[in-house]
Amino acid sequence: MTGVVEKALTLWGLTGARYTLVTARENAVYKISSPSGTFALRLHRQDYRTDTELGSELHWMKAVRDGGLSVPSPIPSVSGTDMHVIDDIQVDVLQWLDGETLETSLFKPKTETRRSLMQTLGQEMARLHGVCDAWQPPADFIRCAWDIDGLIGEEPLWDRFWDNPTLTSQERVLFNAFREKARTDLTDQGSSLDYGLVHADLVPANVMVDGSNMHFIDFDDGGFGYRIFDLATALLKHIDAPDYPDLKQALLDGYISERIIDYRSLDLFMALRATTYVGWNITRTHENNGTERNARFITTALTLVNAYLEQKK
Structure with a gap:
């Protein structure tokens, strides 16, 4: 990947800048240190x-930044574009934001600090949703949809969780029963659910x-x-914490x-969010801790x- 990084530095007028790999999870992210500033160079998964x-x-991130929230600003290249494709890899550069992850901050021992x-x-999160509602996306704006089909349709965004090959036949039956019930409940609630642009991944590692x-x-x-999907995503990682009710x-x-929100459907969206990880991990069981992670995701989702199914009987 260093060849792609070197080419990207040239395109952004940063030739000779120092770079360090920060993370290589879904995307590869490099910290770029140069006389003109510090930046994050992203090499996107293909x-x-x-x-x-x-x-x-x-474009969306710019709008959110302009709306007063602290998110990384895209940095245009020398040619004025925000993104380039280098050796079939999409590359962009963002403003570097200092701080520690919420994941690290939440390890502080004081319960009051965790609550705060x-x-x-x-x-x-509420401010983000408000800014997104106030923004009019351009006509060519395209992003995925975490709607009914995206969550529990035949081809959900994060794979068919009910087909995870490690599930027992009984677990598959249960997940399919949940899909049917969830579809009915989401359809019935319809327009009463706040719907719009969502971050969809506000886990502690993505909050600084x-x-x-x-x-x-x-x-x-x-x-x-659904806006409550963002709340569920933020909560799910803490569900086994002793102070989870307080958090x-x-x-x-x-x-x-x-911001006003009806959170009576939170239990449904906690279950929905949990099942997405069961699907997401299907192609990742070969990774380090992939098998253990898969078992943990399935246990939480079940x-x-x-x-949810018991309370709806």
Whole structure:
């Protein structure tokens, strides 16, 4: 990948800048240090987003930044474009944002600190949704949809979770029963659910904390969806924490202090979010800890799906 990085540095007028690989999860991200500033160079995974979809993401991030939220600003290349394709790899450069991940900050021992962080996350999430509602996307704006079909349709965005090859026949039956019930409930609730642009991946690793400032990064999975899906995504990672009830309440309190939302369907969306990871991991069981992660995702999803179906009997 270093050849692609070197070519990208030239295109962005950063020839000779120092670069360090920061993460190589879904996308490869390099920290670029140069006399003109510090930046994040992203090499996108192939065949995940079209050029139009990626361009839409960058346009959206600009709008969110202009709306007053702290997200990375796209940095145009020397030619004025925000993205280039180099050796069949989509590349862009973003402003570097300092801070530690929320994942790190939440390890602080004080419960009050954890509550405060989750409350701030709720507030910033609500502000994000408000800014997105106020923005008019351009006519060529294309992003994925975390709608009924995107979550539980025949070809969901993150694969067919009910076909995870490690599931037992009984677990498959349960997941398909949940799909039917979820489709019915989502259809019945219809327009009562707040729907619009969502980040869709506000897990602790994608939230940066810098003193009193909170930044949102990685809009890679963002698109159209139910706003409560963002809340469920933020909560799911903490569901086994001893202080989960406090963290949950803090997130909701923060959100509703900025924006109205009906969160009576939160249990449904917690289950929906949990099942997406069961699908997502199907092609990743070969990775380090992939098998253990797969078992954990399935256990969490089964617990939440069972609880939801039981309460709806």
